[in-house]
Amino acid sequence: MRKTKSDKLILHNLYLQEEGGYSVICLELNVASEADTLEEARENIREAVALYLESVYSHGDEDDAIPRPAALEYWLKYFSTQEKHLREELKQSAEEILAFEEAVA
Numbered sequence: 001m002r003k004t005k006s007d008k009l010i011l012h013n014l015y016l017q018e019e020g021g022y023s024v025i026c027l028e029l030n031v032a033s034e035a036d037t038l039e040e041a042r043e044n045i046r047e048a049v050a051l052y053l054e055s056v057y058s059h060g061d062e063d064d065a066i067p068r069p070a071a072l073e074y075w076l077k078y079f080s081t082q083e084k085h086l087r088e089e090l091k092q093s094a095e096e097i098l099a100f101e102e103a104v105a
Contacts, residue, residue, distance in 0.1 A: 013045055014070075014078045027078060029053075030070040 012027040022041040023034040031052045033044035056065045
C-alpha cells in the first residue's frame with residue numbers, strides 16, 4: 001500500500017480470468033471477489049474492500065488486519081503480469097521515441 005501525491009491509497013488487485021468469469025484479489029488485504037465480467041469484478045472488489053475496511057475499523061482490529069497480505073504466489077503472479085505489460089509498452093513506445101543519427105565510414 002502506498003500513497004500518491006493525491007494522497008490516495010494505492011491497492012494492488014490481481015484479476016484472474018477463469019472459466020465463466022473473473023476472480024480478483026486485493027493483494028494488500030487478502031480480500032477476494034468474483035464476477036462474470038472484468039468490469040463487474042472491478043466493482044465487486046471495490047465493494048468488498050470497502051466492506052472489509054468498514055468491519056475492521058468498526059471492531060478496532062486495524063492493527064491486526066491492515067495490512068493482511070495475500071499469499072506470495074499471487075504477488076508473484078501480479079508482478080510477472082505487470083512485467084509483461086511494461087515490456088509491451090516499452091516495445092511500442094520505443095519505436096516512437098527513438099531517433100538515430102548515423103554515419104557510415
